[in-house]
Amino acid sequence: MAVKVLIVEDNPVARGFLARVVRESFSDTMTITEAGDLEAARHHVQLAGGGDGLHGADPFKLIFVDLELPDGNGLDLLSALRHYPATKIVTTLYSDDDHLFPALQCGADGYLLKEDRFEVLVEELQKIVRGQPPLSPAIARRLLLHFRAGAADGASAAAAGLTAASGPVSRPVPLEALPEHERLTPRETEVLTYLSKGFTIKEIASLMGIKWFTVNDHIKSIYRKLDVSSRAEAAVLATKHGLV
Template identity: 40%
Template sequence: MQHGFILEDLPESQVWLRQALSSSFPGIAIVVAETLQEAGSLLRNGPAPDIALIDLGLPDGSGVEIIELTQRLSPPTLCIVTSIYDDDGHVFPALRAGAQGYLLKDQPIDSIVQALQGIAAGEPPLSPAIARRMLTFFNRASVASTSALTVRETEVLRFIAKGMTQAETARLLGISQHTVSGYVKDLYRKLNVSSRAEAALLARDMGLV
């Protein structure tokens, strides 16, 4: 690892993330950005980083945008989320955008360094809480099946996975938004999910999109 990149708006977090990268990869050159705009400019005009530590909650938007940009500009770059958020609404969109690791900031710096150093051995840098969440999710996905869903529920799930709102789904299916809401509640119960992000990921795993 010769070039490192950090996207983080909090100065104190910048300091320990720099320390973590330097301890993990001695001699690495590190560039820091505080906003999406600054990050985009640095990535487009500077050397492609070997590793990027990306926060999700930035003043001007979500770090998911920078994960997607980095994957377009430099596919070999290892994008790792460093965040305080461990909920499905943050974890799965980041991983779907191309993040190859997800580390929580509440861990001791030694744990972060150990996770980063594991990259050389092919170990994905994941905080234990994130690894458990992913295992739980994919265990659910392995037993989920369209056989438990009605034809209409399957149609609604497909539209959810495509990012359509309940109002758009209702219009396309020619039914009321209230009826769609009922189908969504039934879907969540049958698939054992609690968010649109989880439902969309399951739909992809089930081959609906």
């Protein structure tokens, strides 16, 4: 019997990319269902046994969920599927704590960044067979640093005589507006918008009617102005600044 997979992703290019990753990752026959929004995803889940995967139905075994969808947040779907008998994996551009930890709290079994190379994503998905959670390398490092920092904060609090109930309090650092000379040009903003939606450099070049190396130059300028090193970081920071 084929393994049923559900990919919830509004970008058709990203959906196709993830479908290729899935087929490359497993030797089993895969039946892949695609949903471009939450409504379609809920419809497919209902056909496959509902939110609890009712006995006797043929539920999905693997579900990929993007966090930002046209009709809502992927976290809502994860919460509704908390008891669904499937491995649920977030596939997103966001690598920050504000997206990562809520996703894990809502029942995500893995967290992958769509910007990772094809080979990296395949390697991470293959961990499922070994009973390991699929985590992008950047996410695994972030989790490790988070818990190391938490342990260090706890030790400092104990040394200062703080009670366990009070605990360390982390405060977000406010973002300042970009200086005038560091603001993105209209072209750079357009490139960043496409990057945030998961398009490749060649696809962006085709959409904008420019050469791929010109897109690459724009990306380098975007990274420099935003002081980031990946499209995920750029997308998150640009959203917080209201640039896209």
